[in-house]
Amino acid sequence: MSAVLVVADHRQGELRDVSYELVSAGDGLAEQSGGDLHLAVVGGDVDRFADELDLAGVDAIHTIARGEEFNHDVYVESTEQLVESIEPTYVLGPNSVNGLDYLPAVANRLGRPLVTDAIDLETDGDRLELTRECYGGKVETTIELEGEAVVSVREGEWPAATEPGDASIEPFDVTIDEDAVGSTVTGFEEVTGGDVDITEADVLVSIGRGIEDEENLDLVRDLADALEATLSSSRPIVDNGWLPPNRQVGQSGKVVTPDVYVAIGISGAVQHVAGMKGSDTIVAINTDPDAPIMDIADYAIHDDLFDVVPALIEQFE
Amino acid sequence: MKLLVAVKEVATVEDSFEVDGTEIDDRYLGARLNEWDEYALEEAVQLREAGVADEVVTVTVGPEEHEQSIRKALAKGADRAVRVWDDALADADLLDVRAKTDVLRAVVEEEEPDLVLTGVQSGDDSWGATGVALADEVGYQWAAVVNDLEHDLADGTASVRRELEGGVEELTDVELPAVLTVQTGINQPRYASMRGIRQAQRKELAVKDFSALGLDPSAVEGSLERTAMYEPESESDVAVWEGSSDETAGALADLLREKGVAP
Numbered sequence A: 001m002s003a004v005l006v007v008a009d010h011r012q013g014e015l016r017d018v019s020y021e022l023v024s025a026g027d028g029l030a031e032q033s034g035g036d037l038h039l040a041v042v043g044g045d046v047d048r049f050a051d052e053l054d055l056a057g058v059d060a061i062h063t064i065a066r067g068e069e070f071n072h073d074v075y076v077e078s079t080e081q082l083v084e085s086i087e088p089t090y091v092l093g094p095n096s097v098n099g100l101d102y103l104p105a106v107a108n109r110l111g112r113p114l115v116t117d118a119i120d121l122e123t124d125g126d127r128l129e130l131t132r133e134c135y136g137g138k139v140e141t142t143i144e145l146e147g148e149a150v151v152s153v154r155e156g157e158w159p160a161a162t163e164p165g166d167a168s169i170e171p172f173d174v175t176i177d178e179d180a181v182g183s184t185v186t187g188f189e190e191v192t193g194g195d196v197d198i199t200e201a202d203v204l205v206s207i208g209r210g211i212e213d214e215e216n217l218d219l220v221r222d223l224a225d226a227l228e229a230t231l232s233s234s235r236p237i238v239d240n241g242w243l244p245p246n247r248q249v250g251q252s253g254k255v256v257t258p259d260v261y262v263a264i265g266i267s268g269a270v271q272h273v274a275g276m277k278g279s280d281t282i283v284a285i286n287t288d289p290d291a292p293i294m295d296i297a298d299y300a301i302h303d304d305l306f307d308v309v310p311a312l313i314e315q316f317e
Numbered sequence B: 001m002k003l004l005v006a007v008k009e010v011a012t013v014e015d016s017f018e019v020d021g022t023e024i025d026d027r028y029l030g031a032r033l034n035e036w037d038e039y040a041l042e043e044a045v046q047l048r049e050a051g052v053a054d055e056v057v058t059v060t061v062g063p064e065e066h067e068q069s070i071r072k073a074l075a076k077g078a079d080r081a082v083r084v085w086d087d088a089l090a091d092a093d094l095l096d097v098r099a100k101t102d103v104l105r106a107v108v109e110e111e112e113p114d115l116v117l118t119g120v121q122s123g124d125d126s127w128g129a130t131g132v133a134l135a136d137e138v139g140y141q142w143a144a145v146v147n148d149l150e151h152d153l154a155d156g157t158a159s160v161r162r163e164l165e166g167g168v169e170e171l172t173d174v175e176l177p178a179v180l181t182v183q184t185g186i187n188q189p190r191y192a193s194m195r196g197i198r199q200a201q202r203k204e205l206a207v208k209d210f211s212a213l214g215l216d217p218s219a220v221e222g223s224l225e226r227t228a229m230y231e232p233e234s235e236s237d238v239a240v241w242e243g244s245s246d247e248t249a250g251a252l253a254d255l256l257r258e259k260g261v262a263p
């Protein structure tokens, strides 16, 4: 019997979607190994969060009312102490920015192996097989380990659990060494305002690192003009300062759902796809026929953008 | 103030490649300095140029072939480099976070930096975890996914912005000594100048094995086993237009008109 502990993710008063996905991932493991599924809610409105996460498959919810927002020291100590009390074989958390800020420390404290960004999990109760991507999604690998582990799961990979459950909900007491808390959150800031709102656009012409040079951007500007579309981009274009941050599509940029999204010279890394997979029609122009973007594209041209884009502009002149 | 930057040479893969066992066949692999580490290094060099730091040291856990990337880091302004390698590492099947943490800990204990910068993730393995695990291991404070650092560390605090999802940034104060994992876009990494490249040849690049660092080979006895590697089966039902660029552009133009896009 291997118990599973999942730790919910929330921010600014709301549970993040991955919390519900973690319930599905944890439930799968608990079922395969015949153990109980425990869930921890640390900080924020823990009672409301516990009610919202009282879903089928969850046996026990432990609430730890400490602070409003995420603090990694509180999360590390809470998780560590819960693990000592419940002795779960598997600890699952989100592969979110906050997940990456505490799960590696949890694994280190517990002396357990860590596997991040898992997209599939199978166990026989003894050996755990994890699937994850390497090389920017070009390959998948399976990793096996025996016994206990800490795992972060990729957001959006598991279905969100929705069916109501009847878990026991109880507060869990943690002792936090205040002297060891060495970081203080002083605020939050929304950063992507500005001249255009790409989330409003019906048609997005989106450009990635395939454009190579800043001066080549004129080419896609001309295309956007010809199509009366809005220009957006993947992260490297913004990192280079070629376009302002409000043009960035993806996990740390904007989530867009246009009628048509034309991805040009964009590989389709998971953090980019998170921001555009809900588009109605996705067209990809990319020299690499196996680029991950092809998995979600509806139409594709496997060719050089420097040939295709001028030809396309010509079609509209 | 001393800064330590963890830099890794990562493998890049050609568009078409073959998998050999649980690895990508060497013939299709290239190498580069990890993208995220370029930003971490630039931030460190800027801190030294601003007079906040006196010395920037890089550390790499990697074989001799990786020295090309280490020299690149030196050419871009690091003062000296440490490279750790050992037969135990060469034999390891998979260098997991635990193993890297143990090795890097030994270097942090020897160098005693005030601030350690790592990348958010390595572009090939993408664990996204080494910086935070290392911080916990050596008892430093930390912050993950930092896209802004105030260059005023005088009062022993680093004021950073952590880039959360959806265009939200968290403002956090972190006490030093600390490890920060640096996100791309925090700065504009420079190119190495000819002068930098020449100077890099004369900078110290110390190579250490486990015995020099007092490490036991068991430090890298991982509990993880890579059992398979494969190209993901495409779930896509993408319609691919074939032909010359005029033909494919024509097909796309038809689609766009059909969707009511453009005049």
Ligand SMILES: Cc1cc2nc3c(=O)[nH]c(=O)nc-3n(C[C@H](O)[C@H](O)[C@H](O)COP(=O)(O)OP(=O)(O)OC[C@H]3O[C@@H](n4cnc5c(N)ncnc54)[C@H](O)[C@@H]3O)c2cc1C
Pocket: A097, A136, A207, A208, A209, A210, A211, A233, A234, A235, A236, A248, A249, A250, A251, A252, A253, A254, A264, A265, A266, A267, A268, A269, A270, A271, A272, A275, A285, A286, A287, A288, A291, A303, A304, A305, A306, B120, B121, B145
């Ligand atoms: C915490 C975190 C958050 C992130 N947030 C985001 C985010 O919000 N948005 C985002 O986009 N990324 C984000 N990233 C970065 C992401 O992981 C990728 O690095 C990035 O999306 C890659 O951008 P790209 O596809 O433009 O570049 P690459 O991956 O380099 O792809 C370039 C593509 O162009 C193709 N190409 C090259 N030349 C040509 C040509 N001549 N014609 C046609 N095709 C060509 C190549 O085949 C390749 O597929 C984040 C990463 C992390 C770790």
Ligand SMILES: Nc1ncnc2c1ncn2[C@@H]1O[C@H](COP(=O)(O)O)[C@@H](O)[C@H]1O
Pocket: B005, B006, B007, B008, B034, B036, B037, B059, B060, B061, B062, B097, B100, B117, B118, B119, B120, B121, B122, B123, B125, B126, B127, B128, B129, B130, B131
């Ligand atoms: N072999 C290594 N040598 C030096 N630094 C490393 C190594 N592996 C990872 N790092 C550092 O840890 C960061 C995160 O890597 P990872 O956890 O492997 O995704 C990298 O950006 C580097 O700064």
